[in-house]
Amino acid sequence: GVNIKADFCLTCKGDSMINARIHDGDIVFVRKQSMVQNGEIAAVLIENEATLKRVFYYPEKEKLVLQAENPIFEPLVYSKEELNQIQILGKAIAFQSDVH
Numbered sequence: 001g002v003n004i005k006a007d008f009c010l011t012c013k014g015d016s017m018i019n020a021r022i023h024d025g026d027i028v029f030v031r032k033q034s035m036v037q038n039g040e041i042a043a044v045l046i047e048n049e050a051t052l053k054r055v056f057y058y059p060e061k062e063k064l065v066l067q068a069e070n071p072i073f074e075p076l077v078y079s080k081e082e083l084n085q086i087q088i089l090g091k092a093i094a095f096q097s098d099v100h
Helices: 080-084
Strands: 006-013 027-032 041-046 049-056 063-067 076-079 086-096
Touching: 027 041, 049 086, 076 080, 080 086
Parallel strands: none
Antiparallel strands: 006 027, 027 086, 041 049, 041 086, 049 063, 063 076
């Protein structure tokens, strides 16, 4: 198979990342890192649930925006002490669709 240097994998649930061509049941390979570049897709822990979101961080405003890749989901915005509810687990580096 493909040699992917990933630290862990997640199985994508739902269709919040559909415009990034990540579908329900896809395997997402994640490299551990505590921050990603703006616009990158990350695995984010929100209230003990790991989810995939596109991340935009504005340190001067202490604001983090987590955006789904599906227009029916509105962006999640966290600022100041709300940032404590969130932990970026790592950067999504590869996706593998479950092809039956």
